[in-house]
Amino acid sequence: AQSVTQLDSQVPVFEEAPVELRCNYSSSVSVYLFWYVQYPNQGLQLLLKYLSGSTLVKGINGFEAEFNKSQTSFHLRKPSVHISDTAEYFCAVGGSARQLTFGSGTQLTVLP
Amino acid sequence: DTGVSQDPRHKITKRGQNVTFRCDPISEHNRLYWYRQTLGQGPEFLTYFQNEAQLEKSRLLSDRFSAERPKGSFSTLEIQRTEQGDSAMYLCASSPGQSSYNSPLHFGNGTRLTVT
Numbered sequence: 688a689q690s691v692t693q694l695d696s697q698v699p700v701f702e703e704a705p706v707e708l709r710c711n712y713s714s715s716v717s718v719y720l721f722w723y724v725q726y727p728n729q730g731l732q733l734l735l736k737y738l739s740g741s742t743l744v745k746g747i748n749g750f751e752a753e754f755n756k757s758q759t760s761f762h763l764r765k766p767s768v769h770i771s772d773t774a775e776y777f778c779a780v781g782g783s784a785r786q787l788t789f790g791s792g793t794q795l796t797v798l799p
Numbered sequence: 800d801t802g803v804s805q806d807p808r809h810k811i812t813k814r815g816q817n818v819t820f821r822c823d824p825i826s827e828h829n830r831l832y833w834y835r836q837t838l839g840q841g842p843e844f845l846t847y848f849q850n851e852a853q854l855e856k857s858r859l860l861s862d863r864f865s866a867e868r869p870k871g872s873f874s875t876l877e878i879q880r881t882e883q884g885d886s887a888m889y890l891c892a893s894s895p896g897q898s899s900y901n902s903p904l905h906f907g908n909g910t911r912l913t914v915t
Contacts, residue, residue, distance in 0.1 A: 730890055730906030777841045786832065786855065789841030
């Protein structure tokens with residue numbers, strides 16, 4: 688069984704400030720971790736993924752995430768956000784099953 | 800690459816009616832997934848096809864739901880005798896290759912179903 692907990696449902700942040708979106712997971716098998724972004728009325732777009740290797744993963748749009756096995760976390764970070772980063776962000780875990788299990792999402796709102 | 804296309808974008812139906820949604824994956828993607836997303840929640844897996852074969856179905860997929868992918872190209876998701884609890888965004892995704900992890904899911908913009 689696998690599950691994902693996104694600890695913050697809403698994160699407001701001012702433009703050009705850093706942001707961290709938190710994600711904790713549980714899985715009884717090998718872990719593959721993902722962050723997706725969803726803009727209003729659109730489907731999900733992959734930001735980054737961790738399959739193996741380096742625990743620091745860089746993705747698109749300046750985002751990065753760090754896999755921490757001991758803390759079972761995969762937090763998403765960006766050093767300086769833009770208005771255009773306003774969206775819903777989903778953490779997901781994949782294990783032995785072919786399907787992904789998504790968290791409930793974090794709404795990031797970037798304020799001017 | 801024209802992306803994953805879903806039709807219709809919005810569907811309003813009365814309780815008890817049947818509805819059918821269509822998904823056209825990215826051409827040559829052999830894997831196709833259906834997910835359901837309710838307000839304030841992340842997508843939940845419904846079913847998965849590799850080519851024309853339906854290989855997995857979630858417990859969420861009751862017997863009122865049926866999905867097909869004839870000829871391994873487009874897919875349809877039909878809901879019979881709709882209930883208000885079926886109101887959600889239905890997302891389709893596709894991916895190429897043998898492993899779904901090295902090949903990320905490409906999502907469509909979804910079909911939003913409202914059952915009145």
